[in-house]
Amino acid sequence: xKGARNQRNIRRKQVLVSTTDGxxxxxxxxxxxxxxxxxxxxxxxxxGDIGGIRAHLGHLRDLGVDAIWMSPWxxxxxxxxxxxxxxxxxxxxxxxSLTEAETLIEEAHAAGIxxxxxxxxxxxxxxxxxxxxxxxxxxxxxxxxxxxRPGRGENGDxxxxxWRGEFDGTTWTRTADGQWYLHLFAPExxxxxxxxxxxxxxxxxxxxxWFDRGVDGIRIDSAALLLKDPSLPEVMADTPHPFHDLDxxxxxxxxxxxxxxxxxxxxxxxxxxxxxxxxxxxxxxRPDELHAAFxxxxxxxxxxxxxxxxxxxxxLHAHAAVGAPATWVLSNHDVTRHVTRYGxxxxxxxxxxxxxxxxxxxxxxxxRARAAALLSLSLPGATYIYQGDELGLWENEAIPEDQRxxxxxxxxxxxxxxxxxxxxxxxxxxxxxxxxxxxxxPQPADWKGLTAxxxxxxxxxxxxLYRSAIALRRAEPGLHEPAMAWIDLHPEVLAYCxxxxxxxxxxxxxxxxxxxxxxxxxxxxxxxxxxxxxxxxAVWLRMR
Ligand code: BGC
Numbered sequence: 001x002k003g004a005r006n007q008r009n010i011r012r013k014q015v016l017v018s019t020t021d022g023x024x025x026x027x028x029x030x031x032x033x034x035x036x037x038x039x040x041x042x043x044x045x046x047x048g049d050i051g052g053i054r055a056h057l058g059h060l061r062d063l064g065v066d067a068i069w070m071s072p073w074x075x076x077x078x079x080x081x082x083x084x085x086x087x088x089x090x091x092x093x094x095x096x097s098l099t100e101a102e103t104l105i106e107e108a109h110a111a112g113i114x115x116x117x118x119x120x121x122x123x124x125x126x127x128x129x130x131x132x133x134x135x136x137x138x139x140x141x142x143x144x145x146x147x148x149r150p151g152r153g154e155n156g157d158x159x160x161x162x163w164r165g166e167f168d169g170t171t172w173t174r175t176a177d178g179q180w181y182l183h184l185f186a187p188e189x190x191x192x193x194x195x196x197x198x199x200x201x202x203x204x205x206x207x208x209x210w211f212d213r214g215v216d217g218i219r220i221d222s223a224a225l226l227l228k229d230p231s232l233p234e235v236m237a238d239t240p241h242p243f244h245d246l247d248x249x250x251x252x253x254x255x256x257x258x259x260x261x262x263x264x265x266x267x268x269x270x271x272x273x274x275x276x277x278x279x280x281x282x283x284x285x286r287p288d289e290l291h292a293a294f295x296x297x298x299x300x301x302x303x304x305x306x307x308x309x310x311x312x313x314x315x316l317h318a319h320a321a322v323g324a325p326a327t328w329v330l331s332n333h334d335v336t337r338h339v340t341r342y343g344x345x346x347x348x349x350x351x352x353x354x355x356x357x358x359x360x361x362x363x364x365x366x367x368r369a370r371a372a373a374l375l376s377l378s379l380p381g382a383t384y385i386y387q388g389d390e391l392g393l394w395e396n397e398a399i400p401e402d403q404r405x406x407x408x409x410x411x412x413x414x415x416x417x418x419x420x421x422x423x424x425x426x427x428x429x430x431x432x433x434x435x436x437x438x439x440x441x442p443q444p445a446d447w448k449g450l451t452a453x454x455x456x457x458x459x460x461x462x463x464x465l466y467r468s469a470i471a472l473r474r475a476e477p478g479l480h481e482p483a484m485a486w487i488d489l490h491p492e493v494l495a496y497c498x499x500x501x502x503x504x505x506x507x508x509x510x511x512x513x514x515x516x517x518x519x520x521x522x523x524x525x526x527x528x529x530x531x532x533x534x535x536x537x538a539v540w541l542r543m544r
Contacts, residue, residue, distance in 0.1 A: 024266040025143035027325040029066035033386045035333045036095050038422045050096035064470035069219050077127045079188035084125040088206045105214045110433040113466045116217035117210050122225045123189040131190050147182035148188050149379035161232050169411045186407040196227045198259035209258045223271035278318045285324040299329050303347040305492045305508040315433035322413040326381030337419045340395035342368035352416045352456050370525035371506050377469045391450050392462035396421045476504025506538040519544045
C-alpha cells in the first residue's frame with residue numbers, strides 16, 4: 001500500500017505567494033512551531049495528533065502565521081520524543097497516517113499556511129533497520145553507516161574518546177561484541193557516518209519524498225554536527241573541533257540545495273546552525289547552500305537592554321554578511337518557557353545553568369513576554385512562535401517525577417517536559433479541550449484563564465496581542481523595510497526604527513519613559529501611563 005502510494009506522481013505545484021512585497025516567504029515569515037504530541041488530541045488517547053492539528057488549523061489561520069514547522073512526526077520509539085527517527089517516510093501511528101499528513105499539507109496550503117518538516121540527519125533511532133542490522137552482526141555492511149570503533153585500554157573497555165555528549169552523558173555505548181558506537185545524544189540515537197555515500201543518497205531521497213508531498217521547507221536538526229574527524233581526536237582548544245562544523249559538511253548542503261532547487265515554488269532549507277564566528281556561520285548560507293539558519297542567541301539572552309542590543313547586533317551582523325535573513329526565537333520545545341524565564345531574577349537560559357524551582361513572578365514574566373512579542377515580531381527577518389507562546393503559557397514546573405521521560409532529566413536534572421505540556425483550548429478544567437481524557441502531561445489548573453477560547457474575545461489578552469501584531473506586521477509598510485536602525489532614547493530602553501515610518505520602543509528600565517514624537521500609536525504591549533511607557537512595556541509607533 002505504502003509503496004504504491006510512494007510511486008504515484010504526487011509532485012505538487014506550489015501556489016502560495018510571498019508573504020511581503022519583497023523577497024521569498026522564508027525571509028520574513030512568521031513560523032509557528034507545532035509540537036504534535038501537545039498541540040491537540042483528535043482521537044481521544046491523551047496525546048496530540050494530526051487529527052487535532054487539522055481541527056485547529058483555524059486557530060493558526062486567525063493568528064495569521066505564514067508557516068508551520070512540524071517537530072518530528074515520524075515512527076519513533078520516542079526515546080527522545082521523536083528526535084529518534086525509525087522511518088523518515090511514514091508517520092508514527094500515535095500521530096496518524098501518511099495519508100492524513102498529506103491531507104494536512106493540502107489543508108494548510110488551502111488556509112494560506114506553508115509547511116516545514118523537521119529532518120534529523122545527525123542520528124537515527126537505534127530501532128531503525130540499518131542500526132538493527134549493524135548491531136546483529138559485527139561484519140554487516142551496515143556497520144559502516146555508523147561509527148563503530150574498538151575501545152581504548154587493555155581490554156577495550158574504555159570509550160574510544162572522551163567527547164562530551166549534548167545531553168552531558170557519555171557519547172559511546174559498548175555492544176555485546178565488544179565494539180563501541182558513537183551517539184552525540186542518547187544511546188538510542190546512534191550517529192550516522194556521513195562519509196558513506198549511502199547515507200547521503202538516503203537523505204537526498206528523503207528530502208524528495210517530502211518535497212514531492214508539497215512541503216515548503218525543511219528544518220535541519222543539529223545541522224553543523226554531521227561530519228566527524230575519522231581519526232577521532234579529543235576536543236582541545238586551538239585545534240579543529242572533531243565533530244562540530246567540519247568543512248566537509250558543506251558538500252552535504254550543496255547537494256541538498258540542488259535537490260530543493262529542482263522543485264518549483266520557494267522551497268527552503270533552514271538549518272539549526274548557530275556559531276558566533278561570523279565567517280564560519282556565513283559559510284552555511286552561501287548562495288548554493290542553505291536558505292536560512294535558525295539561531296538561539298536572543299533566546300539565551302537576559303532581559304537586559306545592553307545584552308539584548310548586543311545580541312540583536314551580533315545576529316544582524318552575522319546575517320548581513322551573507323545577505324541572509326535573521327531568525328528570532330523566544331521559546332521552543334527544548335527550553336524553559338519565556339514567561340517563566342523573564343519572571344525570575346536570573347532571566348538567562350542555558351542548559352548548563354539549571355534554574356528550575358527558583359522563585360518566579362509570573363505577572364512580571366507575562367508583562368515582559370508581551371513586550372518581547374512586540375520586539376521579536378518587529379525585528380527584520382523571520383520570527384518563530386512556539387505553540388502556546390501566543391497564549392502566554394508558563395513552564396509547568398510541577399511535573400511528577402514518574403511522568404518525566406526526557407533523557408535530559410536523568411542526565412542533567414532538568415527535564416524538558418515543563419515546556420511541552422498540552423495546550424489549553426477551552427473549558428474550566430484539564431484537559432481544557434485538548435483531549436477527552438487525561439492528557440499525557442498534567443496541565444496547571446490555573447491555565448483556565450489562558451485557554452484559546454477564554455482569550456479570543458478579550459482585547460487585552462496575549463492571544464489578541466499576537467493576532468494584532470501579526471496583522472500589523474503584514475499591513476504596515478515600515479515593517480517590510482529590510483533593515484532597522486537604533487534610536488538612542490535612554491540607556492535602558494531598546495528603541496529602533498524600520499525605515500522612516502515605523503518604530504518599536506521597549507522600556508526595560510525600572511521607571512516610565514516618555515513616548516517619542518510619533519504620528520500614531522499602533523500597538524502597546526500593556527496599558528500606557530498617559531504619554532509615558534511603563535517599565536517592561538513595548539509600543540509600536542507610526543512615525544511622522
Ligand atoms: C532538538 C532536541 C533533540 C536534539 C537531538 C535538538 O536540536 O531540538 O529536541 O533532543 O536535537 O535530536
